[in-house]
Amino acid sequence: MGKTILITGGARSGKSGIAETMTLSLGRPAIYIATATAGDAEMAARIAAHQARRGAEWITRAEPLDLATALKETDGQAPRLVDCLTLWLSNLMFSERDWRGELHRLIDTLHLQSGPVLMVTNEVGSGIVPDNRLARDFRDAAGTLNQQVAAMADEVYLAVCGLPMKVK
Amino acid sequence: MGKTILITGGARSGKSGIAETMTLSLGRPAIYIATATAGDAEMAARIAAHQARRGAEWITRAEPLDLATALKETDGQAPRLVDCLTLWLSNLMFSERDWRGELHRLIDTLHLQSGPVLMVTNEVGSGIVPDNRLARDFRDAAGTLNQQVAAMADEVYLAVCGLPMKVK
Amino acid sequence: MGKTILITGGARSGKSGIAETMTLSLGRPAIYIATATAGDAEMAARIAAHQARRGAEWITRAEPLDLATALKETDGQAPRLVDCLTLWLSNLMFSERDWRGELHRLIDTLHLQSGPVLMVTNEVGSGIVPDNRLARDFRDAAGTLNQQVAAMADEVYLAVCGLPMKVK
Numbered sequence: 001m002g003k004t005i006l007i008t009g010g011a012r013s014g015k016s017g018i019a020e021t022m023t024l025s026l027g028r029p030a031i032y033i034a035t036a037t038a039g040d041a042e043m044a045a046r047i048a049a050h051q052a053r054r055g056a057e058w059i060t061r062a063e064p065l066d067l068a069t070a071l072k073e074t075d076g077q078a079p080r081l082v083d084c085l086t087l088w089l090s091n092l093m094f095s096e097r098d099w100r101g102e103l104h105r106l107i108d109t110l111h112l113q114s115g116p117v118l119m120v121t122n123e124v125g126s127g128i129v130p131d132n133r134l135a136r137d138f139r140d141a142a143g144t145l146n147q148q149v150a151a152m153a154d155e156v157y158l159a160v161c162g163l164p165m166k167v168k
Numbered sequence: 169m170g171k172t173i174l175i176t177g178g179a180r181s182g183k184s185g186i187a188e189t190m191t192l193s194l195g196r197p198a199i200y201i202a203t204a205t206a207g208d209a210e211m212a213a214r215i216a217a218h219q220a221r222r223g224a225e226w227i228t229r230a231e232p233l234d235l236a237t238a239l240k241e242t243d244g245q246a247p248r249l250v251d252c253l254t255l256w257l258s259n260l261m262f263s264e265r266d267w268r269g270e271l272h273r274l275i276d277t278l279h280l281q282s283g284p285v286l287m288v289t290n291e292v293g294s295g296i297v298p299d300n301r302l303a304r305d306f307r308d309a310a311g312t313l314n315q316q317v318a319a320m321a322d323e324v325y326l327a328v329c330g331l332p333m334k335v336k
Numbered sequence: 337m338g339k340t341i342l343i344t345g346g347a348r349s350g351k352s353g354i355a356e357t358m359t360l361s362l363g364r365p366a367i368y369i370a371t372a373t374a375g376d377a378e379m380a381a382r383i384a385a386h387q388a389r390r391g392a393e394w395i396t397r398a399e400p401l402d403l404a405t406a407l408k409e410t411d412g413q414a415p416r417l418v419d420c421l422t423l424w425l426s427n428l429m430f431s432e433r434d435w436r437g438e439l440h441r442l443i444d445t446l447h448l449q450s451g452p453v454l455m456v457t458n459e460v461g462s463g464i465v466p467d468n469r470l471a472r473d474f475r476d477a478a479g480t481l482n483q484q485v486a487a488m489a490d491e492v493y494l495a496v497c498g499l500p501m502k503v504k
Contacts, residue, residue: 008329010294010461012479042469123328125178126346127295127463128303133210135464143180147330158328160459160494160503161344162483167328176497178462291496293346295463296471301378311348315498326496335496 002075002115006149008167009159010123016050018157018164019081019120024057026079026116032058033070033080035088050083064091068102068109075113084120085149086142093138103145107152121146123158170243170281174317176289176335177327184218186325186332187249187288192225194247194284200226201238201248203256218251232259236270236277243281252288253317254310261306271313275320289314291326338411338449342489343500344457344482350498352386355417355456360393362415362452368394369406369416371424386419400427404438404445411449420456421485422478429474439481443488457482459494 005022009015023030032054038044051060059078063070067088074080082088092099110117124142150156156168173190177183191198200222206212219228227246231238235256242248250256260267278285292310318324324336341358345351359366368390374380387396395414399406403424410416418424428435446453460478486492492504 006329010459010463010479011465012461012476012483014479014483017483042472121329123178123294123462124464125180125462126291126293126459127178128292128298128307129179130464136210139464140180143178143182147180147182147185150329150331156329156331158333161342161457161486161492163486163492163503165333165494165501165503167331167333174497289497291346291462293348294459294461296460296466296475297347304378308348311346311350315348315350315353318497318499324497324499326501333501335499335501 002113002117003155004110004113004153005116005118005155005157006121006146006153007118007157007159007164008121008123008146010126013159014162015120015122015159016083017053017162018159019083019118020054023079023081023118029057029059029078031074031078031080032060033067033074033082034060034062035064035067035082035084035091037062037064037091064088065095065097068105071106071109071113071117076115079116079118082117082119084122085145086122086124089141089145090138093141099141103148107148110149110152119149121149170283170285171323172278172281172321173284173286173323173325174289174314174321175286175325175327175332176291176314178291178294181291181327182330183288183290183327184251185221185330186327187251187286188222191247191249191286197225197227197246199242199246199248200228201235201242201250202228202230203232203235203250203252203259205230205232205259232256233263233265236273239277239281239285244283247284247286250285250287252290253313254290254292257309257313258306261309267309271316275316278317278320287317289317338451338453339491340446340449340489341452341454341491341493342457342482342485343454343493343495344459345495346459346462349459349495351456351495352419353389353498354493354495354500355419355454356390359415359417359454365393365395365414367410367414367416368396369403369410369418370396370398371400371403371418371420371427373398373400373427400424401431401433404441407445407449407453412451415452415454418453418455420458421481422458422460425477425481426474429477435477439484443484446485446488455485457485
């Protein structure tokens with residue numbers, strides 16, 4: 001099985017930058033599997049800033065929903081970076097897909113990869129309990145996803161101030 | 169003095185699962201001291217999910233307010249897991265008890281235990297500063313509690329994606 | 337260059353206490369550069385509690401905006417503790433200063449110090465994505481600041497339950 005690495009952290013903790021450096025250290029060019037969709041101007045600006053930082057060493061593939069297929073189709077070509085899993089989860093929930101089923105399918109697919117896969121995710125559960133039910137449900141789902149992916153990953157890192165702390 | 173272990177983490181970081189595994193490694197059956205009360209349907213569902221995961225190796229005791237007495241009465245019987253301290257704090261504040269006095273009494277009691285005590289707590293201070301005063305006060309109180317218990321604990325762990333990072 | 341140390345953590349994670357102990361271990365008395373301003377009663381109470389804990393071993397200098405000058409003017413006198421950078425950032429943004437320019441100037445100044453500088457900052461990005469744009473922008477700016485200071489610091493610590501975890 002190809003190596004699986006999970007990088008987690010809060011917003012602007014430098015997790016994407018750490019993940020990009022790690023991915024390129026495994027091979028160039030690398031494949032960037034973007035789960036973001038430019039739904040509004042703010043998100044479009046964030047995506048553009050990410051792309052500008054990544055430069056020309058990356059082949060970008062947009063995949064807001066079907067990560068399992070994206071991984072299957074790119075296996076063996078180059079190291080892959082999925083950025084990020086919480087946005088993917090959010091896309092699944094917003095589209096009213098069965099996120100638990102999709103998570104199961106993602107993990108099954110990860111076990112079958114011959115090349116390396118790095119994934120970025122978010123810490124969203126370390127603030128005050130949110131007022132609204134939807135935010136609490138999302139926080140719970142994101143925590144479940146993080147635990148399940150971390151359980152099968154070879155390495156897990158927590159990004160703090162742009163620096164990686166090894167968790168596993 | 170019995171060993172004292174504190175496990176902290178964000179929501180759905182896997183802290184309860186880690187704490188349960190650690191507690192059972194110290195003796196079976198173990199005593200689960202639950203501070204949760206089924207005040208509404210959402211909380212009742214969370215408690216039921218926790219109980220289903222724990223299975224039959226646990227003796228459950230509900231104790232929303234008087235942790236010191238629960239610890240005194242169960243000492244020497246089996247390893248004990250308190251889940252969780254932030255809910256206990258919330259119960260004390262909601263009941264308008266003197267939480268600082270109760271925290272002092274808890275720490276005095278912990279020093280007198282002959283058997284092991286594991287405690288779960290929450291990280292609530294790593295989000296944006298909350299808008300409302302009550303949430304800020306709770307966040308401050310939870311931080312004070314965490315610091316005081318961690319200062320006297322033999323071991324402290326931070327749960328990240330279901331994995332324990334040793335802090336102390 | 338004098339040693340540069342960054343201590344980060346959530347609210348009430350014990351980061352200030354850790355930073356104060358570290359600073360005094362480098363020399364007494366030490367200089368406390370406070371970025372807080374007593375803008376309201378709640379903040380005034382927090383400042384008073386901080387001062388009461390620090391005691392007489394500290395020379396306090398209030399500097400809500402111009403950290404670079406404060407560092408230049410105090411270099412070589414005693415170890416300095418800046419508490420904290422996120423409040424400084426907030427002051428800059430509230431005064432509509434160019435925070436990116438000021439951050440650049442801070443980092444240039446840090447590189448020129450002959451004596452040690454410790455700095456406290458906050459983790460604000462590990463909760464649910466805030467509803468309002470201003471909070472998201474602040475969260476992004478704080479993350480950028482943390483990453484840039486951490487990149488040039490000699491040591492970085494994450495405070496958890498009053499205990500320091502070494503990040504760098």
